[in-house]
Amino acid sequence: MKALCWMGTSKVEVHNVSDPMILNPHDAIIKITRTAICGSDLHLFDGFIPTMEEGDILGHEFMGIVEEVGKDVNNLRRGDRIVVPFTIACGNCEFCKKKIWAACDNTNPNAHLMEAAYGYSGSGLFGYSHMMGGYAGGQAQYVRVPFANVGPLKIESDLPDEKVLFLSDIFPTGYMAAENAQIQENDTVAVWGCGPVGQFAIASAFMFGAARVIAIDRFQERLDLARSLGAITVDYSADDLSVLDALKDLTGGIGPDSCIDAVGLEAHSAQLQGVYDRVKTALMLETDRPSVLRQAIQAVRKGGTVSIPGVYGGLLDKVPFGAAFGKGITMKMGQTNMHNYMKPLLERIEKGQIDPSYIISHRIRLEDAPEMYKVWRDKKERVTKIVIDPWA
Amino acid sequence: MSRALNEKPNAEPLPTLGSAGVILNGRYLPPPEDKDGKLWVRTSALVQSDPKRLYEIWRDVENAPLWQEQIERVTRTGETTSHWIMRGSDKEKTLEWDSEILADEPGHRIAWRSVCGDSSNAGEVIFEPSPGNRGTMVTVLQEFRMGKLASAWETIVGRNPKQAVIENVRHFKALAETGEIPRTQGQPHGPRGAVAGVKAAAYGEKIATPLGLNRKAS
Ligand SMILES: NC(=O)c1ccc[n+]([C@@H]2O[C@H](COP(=O)([O-])OP(=O)(O)OC[C@H]3O[C@@H](n4cnc5c(N)ncnc54)[C@H](O)[C@@H]3O)[C@@H](O)[C@H]2O)c1
Ligand SMILES: [Zn+2]
Ligand SMILES: [Zn+2]
Numbered sequence: 233m234k235a236l237c238w239m240g241t242s243k244v245e246v247h248n249v250s251d252p253m254i255l256n257p258h259d260a261i262i263k264i265t266r267t268a269i270c271g272s273d274l275h276l277f278d279g280f281i282p283t284m285e286e287g288d289i290l291g292h293e294f295m296g297i298v299e300e301v302g303k304d305v306n307n308l309r310r311g312d313r314i315v316v317p318f319t320i321a322c323g324n325c326e327f328c329k330k331k332i333w334a335a336c337d338n339t340n341p342n343a344h345l346m347e348a349a350y351g352y353s354g355s356g357l358f359g360y361s362h363m364m365g366g367y368a369g370g371q372a373q374y375v376r377v378p379f380a381n382v383g384p385l386k387i388e389s390d391l392p393d394e395k396v397l398f399l400s401d402i403f404p405t406g407y408m409a410a411e412n413a414q415i416q417e418n419d420t421v422a423v424w425g426c427g428p429v430g431q432f433a434i435a436s437a438f439m440f441g442a443a444r445v446i447a448i449d450r451f452q453e454r455l456d457l458a459r460s461l462g463a464i465t466v467d468y469s470a471d472d473l474s475v476l477d478a479l480k481d482l483t484g485g486i487g488p489d490s491c492i493d494a495v496g497l498e499a500h501s502a503q504l505q506g507v508y509d510r511v512k513t514a515l516m517l518e519t520d521r522p523s524v525l526r527q528a529i530q531a532v533r534k535g536g537t538v539s540i541p542g543v544y545g546g547l548l549d550k551v552p553f554g555a556a557f558g559k560g561i562t563m564k565m566g567q568t569n570m571h572n573y574m575k576p577l578l579e580r581i582e583k584g585q586i587d588p589s590y591i592i593s594h595r596i597r598l599e600d601a602p603e604m605y606k607v608w609r610d611k612k613e614r615v616t617k618i619v620i621d622p623w624a
Numbered sequence: 625m626s627r628a629l630n631e632k633p634n635a636e637p638l639p640t641l642g643s644a645g646v647i648l649n650g651r652y653l654p655p656p657e658d659k660d661g662k663l664w665v666r667t668s669a670l671v672q673s674d675p676k677r678l679y680e681i682w683r684d685v686e687n688a689p690l691w692q693e694q695i696e697r698v699t700r701t702g703e704t705t706s707h708w709i710m711r712g713s714d715k716e717k718t719l720e721w722d723s724e725i726l727a728d729e730p731g732h733r734i735a736w737r738s739v740c741g742d743s744s745n746a747g748e749v750i751f752e753p754s755p756g757n758r759g760t761m762v763t764v765l766q767e768f769r770m771g772k773l774a775s776a777w778e779t780i781v782g783r784n785p786k787q788a789v790i791e792n793v794r795h796f797k798a799l800a801e802t803g804e805i806p807r808t809q810g811q812p813h814g815p816r817g818a819v820a821g822v823k824a825a826a827y828g829e830k831i832a833t834p835l836g837l838n839r840k841a842s
Contacts, residue, residue, distance in 0.1 A: 251812065258802070287817070289813060289814065325802075329672065345827060
């Protein structure tokens with residue numbers, strides 16, 4: 233089959249590789265009909281996530297048709313159409329039982345690597361480094377899905393792929409970000425980043441009852457999409473604009489009730505702290521660039537909540553913990569507990585409450601993916617989301 | 625207080641080890657540092673199953689190759705004795721030893737030691753219900769006599785004994801909870817780079833993941 237492989241920092245290539253096989257009794261093999269490139273893939277592309285290997289197949293947002301199932305998969309059959317969550321969960325461990333699926337104990341074959349870095353290992357992820365399991369991803373024609381008895385969501389209606397594909401990651405991720413933001417009726421919520429995750433966080437914040445959402449980014453096409461959802465937008469790159477002042481002005485000096493960091497470790501910063509973080513990450517004294525996280529902690533109101541769907545991987549410098557403590561804020565974060573949200577969000581799509589395909593700007597072939605990774609990284613061509621048809 | 629928190633495996637038959645069997649009265653004590661050429665390993669796992677079933681999976685020694693890394697075959701040689709064959713990650717060298725069960729409390733505890741052969745180890749596993757019925761606490765204490773034997777062991781096996789015990793308990797838990805052991809060996813990938821082999825070894829990916837598929841586990 234054809235698959236997109238990570239071949240080093242800033243280098244991805246399409247290669248012919250062998251087809252995946254059933255390796256375990258709860259596996260399924262999926263013929264992929266649509267897959268997408270995620271903001272998280274950029275952290276791999278840009279070399280921020282350790283334990284990537286040349287030849288690793290990328291991709292964790294995908295859906296398709298079941299080709300074959302292992303002997304203990306009783307819920308799926310050949311021909312079923314499914315969306316697959318990007319976190320792999322066993323369904324039986326203490327954490328799965330608690331519905332903290334992204335913390336599953338039994339799906340990371342390289343758990344010891346993550347234990348060394350984080351103390352404990354989270355669940356395995358598709359196409360996201362050896363530390364996170366080393367599973368082959370789904371920017372390919374076929375993929376092996378472990379624990380197919382637990383994760384995949386069957387699509388029984390005739391909704392087109394593009395409307396349900398984002399149930400594999402970014403819609404649930406944006407939704408959990410809003411849930412983690414502990415939004416009360418009529419709250420004001422600020423969202424940093426109007427990429428796909430930010431978009432769904434904005435849409436979901438309204439679902440949770442937010443009266444106002446303030447969306448922050450610098451790309452007009454992304455701010456336009458945010459406004460189309462009803463958000464007030466702030467272009468942080470505008471001359472003389474201070475995001476903190478803007479948020480104060482818009483909230484009567486109180487600050488947003490909740491702040492959502494939908495940017496993560498590669499935040500862009502025009503200011504001095506940007507230079508500071510660039511030097512420090514280059515010297516390996518810091519691994520992540522937390523400029524948005526710093527702002528969000530600074531901006532949130534007293535007793536408010538900072539929700540962090542944006543990915544962080546390692547060590548962060550100069551995080552204003554005193555401000556967090558001084559204001560008594562709550563911080564919630566983590567990989568999305570996908571399995572909690574896929575079904576309810578599919579229902580919302582089926583009822584016509586939201587059509588997630590509105591963010592798609594590019595539809596491409598697998599062969600175009602290496603070029604499009606660069607466009608996606610540089611946010612060129614008014615890109616807002618890239619969807620791949622691996623058979624085109 | 626949990627008996628599982630003994631300092632050393634209760635398997636030690638030597639009278640010099642006074643602390644074996646000591647109840648710790650609420651104090652946590654770490655396993656002793658490596659000394660006298662011995663290495664102690666203690667690890668535990670919370671497993672969503674009952675002590676009886678877990679005891680049975682563990683006690684069925686001939687099934688050990690299904691969840692213990694690089695164990696090629698275990699043959700029962702008597703009521704409490706068995707012969708173990710381990711094959712190194714190079715697929716060529718083998719280690720063999722005999723093992724004897726010293727204590728066997730069905731549904732609760734097993735203690736063993738090697739009696740002769742290429743590995744000198746003693747171990748104990750205890751299965752206890754966790755507080756509030758959150759599953760079974762499986763605690764393993766294992767002791768390896770170091771020296772030439774152990775370093776040969778490490779080269780052949782490709783993991784240090786400590787990590788090997790930890791990984792085996794992880795596999796045991798996965799198998800007991802899900803009926804399989806997570807694996808990636810055998811999946812597709814693109815062309816690997818020049819240092820891929822070294823890295824795979826460093827990640828522990830060269831050690832074959834045990835097969836899983838225990839009839840008693842599913
Ligand atoms: N928690 C999870 O499980 C999960 C799942 C998916 C994605 N993510 C993470 O969410 C984040 C966003 O993903 P995405 O797909 O939307 O990526 P993206 O790269 O398309 O979007 C990031 C957006 O942040 C904006 N941005 C950069 N610096 C900023 C700043 N200083 N202030 C305001 N906005 C700024 C960029 O302009 C861009 O529009 C990534 O870190 C991704 O890894 C997390
Ligand atoms: Zn993603
Ligand atoms: Zn689990």
